[in-house]
Amino acid sequence: MKEIVVISGKGGTGKTSITAALAFLAGKDAVVADCDVDAADMHLLMQPDFARSEDFYSGEVAEILQDECTQCGKCMEVCRFDAISIIDEQYWVDPISCEGCGYCARVCPTETIFNKDLNVGKWFISSIKTGTKMVHARLGIGADNSGKLVAKVKNEAKQLAKELDKEYILIDGSPGIGCPVVSSLSGADFVILVTEPSVSGIHDLKRVYELVKKFHIPAGCIINKSDLNSQKSQSILEYLKEKDIVHLGSYTYDEAFTKSMTQGLTLMEWEDTGSSDKIRESWDKTKQILNTL
Amino acid sequence: MKIAFTTKGKDWDSMMDPRFGRTEFFLIYNEENEELSIYDNRAIENEAHGAGPKTAQELFALNPDILITGNGPGGNAATVLEKAGVIIYIGAGQMTVKEALEAYRNNKLEKF
Amino acid sequence: MKIAIASGKGGTGKTTISTNLASCLSESEPVILVDLDVEEPNSGLFIRGKLLDEYLQYKMIPEWEKKTCTLCGECQEVCNYNAIIQLGQTIMVFPELCHSCFACSELCPADALPMVQKEIGWIRTYQLNQLNFIESRLHIGEEQSTQLIAQTNSFVRDNYNQDMPVIFDAPPGTSCPVIEATKHVDFVILVTEPTPFGVHDLKLAVDTMRELNKPFGVVVNRFGIGNNEVFEYCENEKIQILAKFPNSREVAELYSRGELIYDKIPEFKNELMNLWNKVKKELHN
Known part of the structure; x- marks a missing residue:
């Protein structure tokens, strides 16, 4: 069982569309997981049935038992986040x-404040249209993605992959370079970096690769919209060579990405515009690499 | 020598857990008396942040000389383990515990 | 007049709208542009002003004083973030995990954990004619972006005349950093794309703005791709569409080179001015 994580650092590179297309190609051989819970969009292309859903708790929040509060004000004094105020x-x-x-709970003389687990959202196990299972999540307003939530989604996916005897776990990874992406990468066998040839795309690719390198995970890279700036595409290729990152493919700017999306379809189910062949090539290369690991 | 493994289960045939911070178990093998002991680390699931240093601290209390794991610890956990003087070998994430020990003895694992 | 430009999903064109709007307005009046996307501040790639000053930003973390410590273990007991642990005879602090709550320091019976400053990033100020550009950047590995955003907001409040337009480029998403970046502004512009992903994430952003009671409107970027769902959604929810920027390869190419757009494509500039007039009108009401 091999774990593949797709990440991008920057938003808008086409990461989720590409992951969904790869999931379509992997079909019944993979369990799919969406760890990009800040913008959990992949399910829109996978027809999930939300068969199982559970609340998710991460972190804590203070609560005051009004009946027993003696109004001493100690809690407000120690709070560094201006989270306690007096109303009526x-x-x-x-x-x-x-x-x-x-x-606050520690200094409250009457033990009137306690910390309760914070409900930050829900996670789901769905059957999806490719004849396999998908684990995904949805965060509530103001809730932060956390290493814990990502670990939970990945663990459930792993469990399922084991039970169902699947060859791959395909993960849409978290954005940025913080705790959630660390948790996305932890335990992965292969990383697919999706980037675009723009100043910000290259900038963010380099930042996120520093993290991948720390974990000693072999990596491949897809350059999406490669024809938007051929000079920048070239410098990405040079960077990949220098860092020993496998070039999995360069895709030209293709409106089929959004056209297929509006129909709730992956690129592989859309009329052929050349991109689907490219994605198939990338997937074959990925499988080859995984076989040699 | 005491060797610690990050694992998914409790015996030699269990799979290794490739993760360090959120590993489910540690198996500790004492080469002197050939005893294998188990440490259950599953409570770590409840930690939203900082799983790495927390787990490293738990491992410190088990006092191993060597750690065998998958990807290797993240920055914070690595700092703790360095301080604790634990030598780390990585690349055993897809093996059983038995295979991981073998690979280590045959110098097949990379030093972190 | 304080405006935040935000979006549920990354990569919708938030930075494109902020940098072009601010630059365009600055041709006729003084403007402030503040990049609050502190984890990935990209506005600076498009605005090349003269660097005026740099202000290092700090957070407070505990520092272990070995001499006075009794190794009682209270500090690691009170820390909810695993940011401080006892390892035999040593206390270790992990600055990136620390939320600066002061609990370990103030509850330490031996006073062995005084709080000290730790650098987490910087604020830089730039000037380009009438455009004041303020860039805020978090160091790699730091996690407290919300705190740096709050500090940057205070910096702007304390150092600039608020009568001129202030445009904040907010971080993407709907979590705490976005709330911190938008809670003090007069109006929020939500940038989206007319695609299913765009609409899905716009809905989350709208829920967040409603929760915060913020007046807001929507800008549809890359108009022409995708479908009509975003317009139907906004009509049903009575949300004003402030502007539509057509999908254009030329725009994408200019963006990829780190160039501004309004000074090269007149239609783009017209739509920016329409957007600005509508925002001003909204604020009058």
Whole structure:
């Protein structure tokens, strides 16, 4: 069982569309996981049935038991996040400002404040149109993605892959370079970096690759919209060579990406514009590499 | 020598856990008396952040000389393990515990 | 007049709209542009002003004083973030995990954990004619972007005349950093694309703005691709569409080279001015 993670650093590179197309190609051989929970869009192309859904808790938030509060004000004094205020002569916690540090609960003389687990969203296991399972999640407003949520989604996917005896786990990874993307990468066998030839695309590719390198995970790269700036595409290719990253393909700018998306289809199900062949090539290369690992 | 493994299960035939910070178990093999002991690390699932240093601290208490794992620890955990003087070998993420020990003995694993 | 430019999903053109709007307005009046996408600040790739100053930004973290420490373990007990741990005879602090709540420091019975400054990033100020550009960047590995955004907002409030237009380029998403970046502004422009992904993420952003009670409107970027769903959604929800920027290969190419667009494509500039007039009108009401 091999774990493949697709990441991009920057938004808007086509990462999710490409991951969905790869998921279509992998078909029944893969369990799919969406760890890009800040912008969890992949399910829009996979027809999930949301068969199983569970609440997800991450971090904590303080709560004051109004009946037992003696209004001593200690909690407000120690809070560094301005999360406690007085409304109608009662102390209240603003859950959005509260960072769940628990300091207030520790200094409360009457033990009137306690920290409760914070419900940040839901996670799902769905059957999807490619005849396999997908694990995905949805965050509530103001909730932060966390290493914990990503680990949960990945663990469930792994469990399923084991039970169903699947060859691959294909993961739409988290954006950025923080804790969630670290958790996305942890345990992966291969990373696919999706980038575009723009100043910001290259900038973010380099930042995220520094992280991949730390984990000693072999990596490949797809350059999307490669014809928008051939000079920048060239410098990406040079960067890949220098860093020993496999070039999995360069895709020219193709409106089929959005056209297929509006129909809820992956690129592989759309009329052939050349991109689908390119994606198939990338997937074959990826499989070859995985076989040699 | 005490050798620690990050694992998914409790015996020699279990799969290794390629992750360090969120590993499910540690198996500790004591080469002197050939005993294998188990440390259950599954409570780590409840930590939203900082799983790496927390797990490294738990491992420190188990006092191993060597750690065998998959990808290797992240920055914070690596700092703790360095301080604890644990020598780390990586690349055993897809093996069983038995195979990982073998690979280590045959110098097949990369030093972190 | 403070305006934030935000989007649910990354890569919709938030930075394109912010940098072009600010530059375009600055041709006729003084303007402030603030890049609050502190993890990936990209506005600076398009605005090449003269660097005026740099202000290092700090957060407070505990520092272990070995001499006074009794190794009681209280600090690691109170820390909810695993940012401080005891390792035998040593206390280790992990600055990136620390949220600066002060609990370990103030609850330490031996006063062995004084709080000290730790650099987390910087604010840089640039000048290009009438455009004041403020860039805020978090160092790699740091996680407290919300705090740096709050500090940058205070910096702008304390150092600039707020009578001129202030445009904030907010981070993408709907989590705490976005809330911090938008909660003090007068109006929010949500940038989206007319695609299913764009609409899905726009809905999350709209929910967030409604939760915060913020007046907002929508800009549809890359108009012409995708479908009509975004317009139907906005009509049903009575959300004003402030502007539509047509999909154009020329725009994408200019963007990829790090160039501004309004000074090369007149239609783009017209639509920017329409957008600005509508925003001003909204603020009057």
